[in-house]
Amino acid sequence: MMAKLFRAVIMGPPGSGKGTISERIAQRFGLKHLSSGDFLRENIAANTEAGVLAKTYIERGLMVPDHVMTRLLLPRLEEMTCHSWLMDGFPCTLAQAKALNSTCDLDLVISLNIPYETLKDRLSDRWIHPASGRVYNMGFNPPRVQGRDDLSGEPLIQHDDDQPEALVARLRHYKDVAKPVIDLYKSKGILHMFSGTETDRIWPYINSLLSTKIPSRPETDTQHIPLP
Numbered sequence: 001m002m003a004k005l006f007r008a009v010i011m012g013p014p015g016s017g018k019g020t021i022s023e024r025i026a027q028r029f030g031l032k033h034l035s036s037g038d039f040l041r042e043n044i045a046a047n048t049e050a051g052v053l054a055k056t057y058i059e060r061g062l063m064v065p066d067h068v069m070t071r072l073l074l075p076r077l078e079e080m081t082c083h084s085w086l087m088d089g090f091p092c093t094l095a096q097a098k099a100l101n102s103t104c105d106l107d108l109v110i111s112l113n114i115p116y117e118t119l120k121d122r123l124s125d126r127w128i129h130p131a132s133g134r135v136y137n138m139g140f141n142p143p144r145v146q147g148r149d150d151l152s153g154e155p156l157i158q159h160d161d162d163q164p165e166a167l168v169a170r171l172r173h174y175k176d177v178a179k180p181v182i183d184l185y186k187s188k189g190i191l192h193m194f195s196g197t198e199t200d201r202i203w204p205y206i207n208s209l210l211s212t213k214i215p216s217r218p219e220t221d222t223q224h225i226p227l228p
């Protein structure tokens with residue numbers, strides 16, 4: 001276990017590479033990758049009270065309200081007393097950021113700044129294994145067998161809201177709600193912004209930044225660890 005616990009958040013518009021980069025960080029530095037989207041999907045699948053509520057919003061293409069998100073996630077984060085973690089997809093709004101702030105002190109926030117055209121191209125080509133959250137891209141990281149998850153062999157799916165028609169609205173919404181969150185983390189001096197069109201070119205900068213803050217660990221198999 002690491003001597004000092006490390007808590008980080010990764011932010012960025014849909015398709016900016018949060019999931020992809022989180023997996024690399026988890027593998028290199030041994031942080032747990034916590035994905036709010038995966039956690040929501042697990043709660044929906046398990047029919048928990050909050051999951052049932054969240055589903056009514058997600059089905060309509062709406063964001064889950066702040067009080068539902070915080071009720072779902074904060075108790076889980078509080079339980080993680082002896083793990084370093086990287087949170088992906090939360091906080092989304094200023095209210096969520098303030099609630100998180102009252103629970104724990106973040107060490108670092110990564111914000112990804114990726115041009116619209118790049119997001120559009122990536123997302124129209126994004127394929128997902130719903131059960132695990134594993135993400136593929138037909139050009140960037142294709143599955144070994146077309147249309148099938150590498151580990152389970154199960155079919156991959158695409159989300160309707162990854163198509164260009166839905167993307168403009170999702171992006172506009174992201175910009176509106178993320179701005180005050182980014183400003184908050186900037187004012188705390190923990191925000192690190194990375195811009196570019198390729199994850200492989202951004203990654204070395206993130207890697208060097210984190211190397212100054214946490215020891216890297218020997219290469220191991222990557223693990224996607226949802227919230228407990």
Ligand SMILES: Nc1ccn([C@H]2C[C@H](O)[C@@H](COP(=O)(O)OP(=O)(O)OP(=O)(O)O)O2)c(=O)n1
Pocket residue numbers: 013014015019036037038040058062063064065069089090091092159
């Ligand atoms: N703080 C959050 C995080 C997620 N969600 C909702 C929006 C999505 O419809 C759903 C799934 O979350 P994901 O992060 O997995 O969503 P996507 O994969 O669509 O997002 P991205 O494209 O950014 O990866 O949960 C939410 O309302 N509030």
Ligand SMILES: Nc1nc2c(ncn2[C@@H]2O[C@H](COP(=O)(O)OP(=O)(O)O)[C@@H](O)[C@H]2O)c(=O)[nH]1
Pocket residue numbers: 012013014015016017018019020021122123125126127135136137138139140141197198199200
């Ligand atoms: N072409 C290309 N695709 C990428 C790159 N980085 C990530 N992707 C793919 O783009 C899509 C969105 O990435 P993801 O990590 O899911 O982004 P998130 O929505 O921010 O979590 C996925 O299909 C990834 O495989 C890249 O540098 N180039």
